Amino acid sequence: MPLHTDRRAFLKLMCSGAAAAAFPASISRALQIPAYNRTGTIRDVEHIVFIMQENRSFDHYFGSLRGVRGFGDPRAVRLTSGNSVFHQPHDSGYLLPFHPGAPNLGLQFLKDLDHGWNSTQGAWNHAQYDQWVPNKGPTTMAHLTRSDIPYHYALTDAFTVCDAYHCSLFGPTDPNRYHMWSGWVGNDGSGGGPVIDNDEAGYNWSTYPEILEHAGISWKIYQDIGTGIDAKGDWGNTKDPYIGNYGDNSLLFFLKYQHAKPGDPLHDKAKTGTNISAGDSPFEIFRSDVASGKLPQVSWIVAPEAYSEHPNWPANYGAWYLTQILDALTEHPDVWSKTAFFLMYDENDGFFDHMVPPTPPVSRSQGLSTISTVNEVFPGNAKYPAGPYGLGIRVPMIVISPWSKGGWVNSQVFDHTSLIRFIERRFSPEYPGLEKTNITPWRRAVAGDLTSSFNFASPNDTHVQLPVTVAYAPPDNKRHPDYVPAPPAVQALPVQETGTRPARAVPYELHVADEISSRAVTLHFRNTGSAAAVFHVRDGSNQHPPRNYTIGAGHHLSDTWTLAATGQAAYDLSVYGPNGFFRAFKGSAENPSLSSKVHYEISKGGIVLEITNKGQSPCDARISDAYTGKPLTIALKPAETQTQFLPLDNTHGWYDLTLDTDAAPSFRQHFAGHLETGKDSISDPAIGRA
Numbered sequence: 001m002p003l004h005t006d007r008r009a010f011l012k013l014m015c016s017g018a019a020a021a022a023f024p025a026s027i028s029r030a031l032q033i034p035a036y037n038r039t040g041t042i043r044d045v046e047h048i049v050f051i052m053q054e055n056r057s058f059d060h061y062f063g064s065l066r067g068v069r070g071f072g073d074p075r076a077v078r079l080t081s082g083n084s085v086f087h088q089p090h091d092s093g094y095l096l097p098f099h100p101g102a103p104n105l106g107l108q109f110l111k112d113l114d115h116g117w118n119s120t121q122g123a124w125n126h127a128q129y130d131q132w133v134p135n136k137g138p139t140t141m142a143h144l145t146r147s148d149i150p151y152h153y154a155l156t157d158a159f160t161v162c163d164a165y166h167c168s169l170f171g172p173t174d175p176n177r178y179h180m181w182s183g184w185v186g187n188d189g190s191g192g193g194p195v196i197d198n199d200e201a202g203y204n205w206s207t208y209p210e211i212l213e214h215a216g217i218s219w220k221i222y223q224d225i226g227t228g229i230d231a232k233g234d235w236g237n238t239k240d241p242y243i244g245n246y247g248d249n250s251l252l253f254f255l256k257y258q259h260a261k262p263g264d265p266l267h268d269k270a271k272t273g274t275n276i277s278a279g280d281s282p283f284e285i286f287r288s289d290v291a292s293g294k295l296p297q298v299s300w301i302v303a304p305e306a307y308s309e310h311p312n313w314p315a316n317y318g319a320w321y322l323t324q325i326l327d328a329l330t331e332h333p334d335v336w337s338k339t340a341f342f343l344m345y346d347e348n349d350g351f352f353d354h355m356v357p358p359t360p361p362v363s364r365s366q367g368l369s370t371i372s373t374v375n376e377v378f379p380g381n382a383k384y385p386a387g388p389y390g391l392g393i394r395v396p397m398i399v400i401s402p403w404s405k406g407g408w409v410n411s412q413v414f415d416h417t418s419l420i421r422f423i424e425r426r427f428s429p430e431y432p433g434l435e436k437t438n439i440t441p442w443r444r445a446v447a448g449d450l451t452s453s454f455n456f457a458s459p460n461d462t463h464v465q466l467p468v469t470v471a472y473a474p475p476d477n478k479r480h481p482d483y484v485p486a487p488p489a490v491q492a493l494p495v496q497e498t499g500t501r502p503a504r505a506v507p508y509e510l511h512v513a514d515e516i517s518s519r520a521v522t523l524h525f526r527n528t529g530s531a532a533a534v535f536h537v538r539d540g541s542n543q544h545p546p547r548n549y550t551i552g553a554g555h556h557l558s559d560t561w562t563l564a565a566t567g568q569a570a571y572d573l574s575v576y577g578p579n580g581f582f583r584a585f586k587g588s589a590e591n592p593s594l595s596s597k598v599h600y601e602i603s604k605g606g607i608v609l610e611i612t613n614k615g616q617s618p619c620d621a622r623i624s625d626a627y628t629g630k631p632l633t634i635a636l637k638p639a640e641t642q643t644q645f646l647p648l649d650n651t652h653g654w655y656d657l658t659l660d661t662d663a664a665p666s667f668r669q670h671f672a673g674h675l676e677t678g679k680d681s682i683s684d685p686a687i688g689r690a
Contacts, residue, residue, distance in 0.1 A: 029330040031158060035402030035459040036337040042426050042456055044403075046338035050419060051301040051325065052180060053318055054173065054248070054310035055115065055349030058163065058394040061315075063097060064145050064494055065156060067501030068163040068409050069355065071097060071143075071494040072688035074626075074656070075582045075672055076354055078574065079130045080542050085354045086493055088141060090133040097141045097352065097494050100485030105148040106316040111139055111482035113311070113350025117171040117196045120350075121387045124170060126366070127536065127546035129356045136350035138487050143351075143494065144315065151319035152396075155343070160404040160453045160504070164578060165397035166357050167347040168416040168443075169390045174198045176346040176392065177250035179416040181300075182207045183438030187375035187389065196384055200253045207254055208420050208436055209298075213265050215431040217423075218296035222286045223249055223273040224304055241305035241313070241479060243276040248302045248346075276304070282321075287328040290335050298423055301325060311349055312482050326400075340454070341400040342419065348393040356576070358413060358534030359388040360442050361548050368557055369550035371532060372441045391415050391447070403454040409683050410504040411579040412448045412531070421449035445532035445552055452504050496688035503683045507531035509600065509676055510551075512575050512583040514669075516592045519563045521571045521585065525549050526556040529676070533578055540572030540586070563589055570666065577673070580654075580684050584670035593664035594621055594636075598671050606647040607655055607675060613640050619663035626656035626672075626686065648675055652682045 036044045063070035077085045087094040102108050113136050122135040132140045146153040155161075168179035175185045175195050182205060186193015191205030212219045226235045226244025229252065238244045251257050251270050260267035274280040281287070282304065289295045309318035322343065329336045360376045361367030380386030397414065417439045428434045509529035515522040525535055535549040544561055551557060563569040569589035576582055587593065592614045599608040611621045613636035623632040623644070628651070634642055648655055653675040660668045674681070 029333065030326055030336060030400070030402075031405055033330065033333045033336050033402060037459065040457045042451060042454070043429075044338065044456060045340045045426055047295050047297060047299070047335065047340070048423060048426065049299045049301065049325075049329070049339060049341045050180070051303070051322070051341075051343055052177065052248070053303065053343065053345050054246075054308040055112070055347060055351075056309060056315070056345045056396060057348035057351040057353040058165075058355070058396055059097065059353040060143050060348070060351035061149065061152060061396050062156065062161065062163070063143050063354075064496050065153060065161070066497035066499045067503075067683035067687060068161060069411070069580065069684070069687060070163075070496050071354075072496030073354065074684070074686040074689070075576070075580055077129065077356055077536070077538060077576060078540060080128065082540075085129060085356070088132045088352065089130055090138065095133050095138060095141050095487055096491045097143050098485075098488050098491065099145060099494065100142050102485065105144055106319075107314045109312040109314060109480040109482060110142065111312055111484050113137060113139055115172050115347060115349045117384050120170040120393070121385055124357075124387075127356060127359065127548065132352050136352070139485060140350050140352045141487065142485050146497070149315050149319065151316070151322070155398050155400065157407045158405065159401070160399040160406070160408040160410055162397040162399065162410045162412070162414055162450075162453060163394075164355070164411050165344065165395060165414040165418075166390065167345070167392035167395045169196065169347075169392050170387065171196050171347070171392070172198050173248065173346050174200060174250050174253065176416060177248065180346075180419050181209065181251055183417050183420055183436045184375070184440065185389065187440065194378060194389075196378060196389070200247075202255045202258060203253060204255045206438065207251060208423070209251065209270065210256070210266070211434060211436065212298060212423075215427070215434055217298060217427055217431055219269060219298040220289075220296045221249055221251065221270045221273070221300050221302060223302040224276050224280075224282055225273045227277065229271065240277070244304055245273070245302040246305035246308055246310070248308065283324050283328055286325070290328050290332050295335060295339075297427070309345070312480070337402055339401065340403070340422075342397070342450075343400060344397040344416070344419075345395040346416075348395055353394045355394045356536055357391045357393060358446060358536070358550075358578075359391060359548055360550060362386070362388055365547075366545065367537075367547040367549050368559055369442065370552045370555040370557055371445045371550050373550070375440050376442045399450065399453040401454065403456050403459040405459065406502060408453070408502050408504055410453045410506070412452050412504070412506045413446060413534075413578050414450055415443065415447045417443055418447050418450045421447070422451065425449045425451055442550065446534060446550060448507070448531060452506065498688045500682045500685055500687075503681045505678055505680050506579050506676060508533055508578050508581065510535070510577050510581050510673070511598070513597050514573075514585040514595070516587075516589050516595070518589055519565065519569055520560050521563065521573060521589065522558055522560045523573065523575065523585075524556065524558045525551050527551040527553055529553055536576040538574050538576070540574060541570055568666070579674055581673040582670065584668070586669070587664060587667040591615075591664045591667075593619065593661055593667045594659065594669075596659055596669055600675055601645065602675065602677050604645070604647070605649050605653070605675070605677070606645055608643050608645050609657065609659070609671070610641060610643045611636065611659065613638055615663055617663065619661050622660050624658040626658070627651045627654060651685060653677065654684055654686070656686060
């Protein structure tokens with residue numbers, strides 16, 4: 001059936017109401033086809049398929065999704081105003097995330113926002129993270145819900161959503177896609193870099209498909225050729241947004257690909273595709289390769305503009321496009337059973353996300369790192385300000401495969417270079433030389449390789465069904481005017497879906513302790529986990545700007561905050577880490593009163609809180625537990641230390657404890673996070689809780 005007729009049939013079905021009663025056969029098959037389980041390891045993956053869609057932030061799509069760190073995050077950072085990060089300054093007040101009032105929002109042509117380097121660095125504001133509305137406009141705070149994009153939500157309920165996946169760079173499409181295909185943006189100045197905008201001048205640093213080709217690993221780009229490639233290698237400059245590749249095959253901005261001729265693998269695998277304008281289906285070659293057993297070991301799919309989800313194109317046009325890919329894969333169970341399919345977004349457009357990205361310190365005053373940060377800070381020029389390349393804003397990532405079924409959440413930190421890392425992890429034992437040297441030491445340490453999203457050992461135990469997407473096929477071939485939502489007159493923080501979801505184990509075991517002197521506070525950071533982590537520290541008294549500390553696995557470091565030379569020497573420091581890790585230290589250096597430490601007792605399934613009375617008089621230490629609601633009081637003599645074991649079985653390893661005392665009214669310490677045992681668990685029960 002011709003594509004345009006197909007769309008009319010989809011629209012007719014949508015209007016009839018029949019779509020709500022059906023489920024797509026492709027998804028039912030995807031969930032019912034057993035995973036290939038010959039070795040019970042990553043070696044069972046024989047095909048890796050990526051599709052990188054466009055320009056959506058995590059909160060914009062999934063802030064209200066059950067069991068992820070979204071609008072119900074109980075430990076969202078606080079701005080200098082004292083409000084949560086959701087209260088973004090706007091005019092003389094603030095603007096909260098809001099749901100636009102238009103009907104069928106998933107099919108609305110929501111306006112595109114500024115998403116360049118300058119405005120995104122401006123919104124980030126040296127990690128103050130408080131200038132989103134001035135830099136992006138009020139629409140930055142608009143978000144969607146399950147009723148708007150039910151297919152995207154259902155994918156997360158069926159497979160695995162990553163809620164700590166970040167784009168790679170504080171900027172637009174091309175440099176983020178360069179990270180996916182090459183590991184960086186020519187950060188060291190070689191090959192025409194560094195590139196932080198969509199300049200597309202032609203570059204010659206190495207790309208990952210070249211390494212795959214040299215190693216003998218099969219690969220291919222699936223795309224449409226539109227009206228033909230131009231001198232820059234761009235197939236996106238076409239008047240018809242339903243054909244071409246929207247310029248999203250960023251390999252074509254590298255000189256080796258531009259100069260490649262027929263017969264050269266760089267030409268045949270990256271510069272060929274379907275011809276929709278001549279009557280081809282956009283999936284014709286992909287379907288044929290899957291059906292004939294020619295699907296490569298590594299594939300990238302690049303959608304035409306209208307299906308890319310780039311504003312102002314509707315999100316649900318993309319949902320329709322995604323189902324066609326799953327159709328092609330699941331029609332051949334022998335292929336699907338061996339395929340890992342990754343859906344991610346290149347950058348956030350200008351849409352707000354509340355998680356401050358983990359970044360390296362730009363200068364000594366902004367933190368420290370035990371890992372080299374060479375080539376991770378853009379030096380700036382006359383056009384663009386200096387700043388960290390990334391990690392960028394959080395974006396959606398869904399891992400769709402027979403090994404990731406079950407509606408899981410994975411909260412390990414990832415970015416687009418994690419895609420390269422997954423390929424490395426899968427094929428390195430058989431194909432030496434795959435490690436991509438473009439990925440900097442800092443990024444390789446901080447961002448994981450995505451393998452924690454999978455259950456390779458025993459994957460065949462979950463069956464879920466998803467709604468159809470027939471209603472989302474574009475009804476015509478037109479570009480419609482922008483929909484510009486108006487913020488509501490009466491604001492309220494969006495309500496996140498209640499409940500938890502199963503959570504994959506993450507590799508973090510983190511510690512922070514304070515040390516108080518007469519006019520300073522020193523924080524001691526320690527990492528006893530198996531992956532590097534970034535600690536983000538904010539000063540609630542606004543005496544110091546935010547700082548970031550990268551601590552490699554098995555390492556530690558310390559840093560000091562100088563307090564006011566007069567007065568009570570008050571301090572108020574909050575420390576944020578991955579997967580809800582949180583520590584807060586508040587009080588007066590002139591009256592330290594108590595000191596405390598948290599110790600993990602993994603074998604016993606709990607933590608030990610060690611408390612010392614540093615005062616000259618007896619005092620009571622009060623412990624409040626946000627999860628159980630049960631208070632605990634410990635009487636301490638001067639200089640006495642007591643320990644209290646707190647089991648975490650009933651909260652699945654989650655803890656949220658506040659310590660205070662009448663002996664020092666300004667004193668307050670807060671400890672929260674998750675006890676990692678190496679085993680899967682559940683998401684934070686406090687997320688979305690009323």
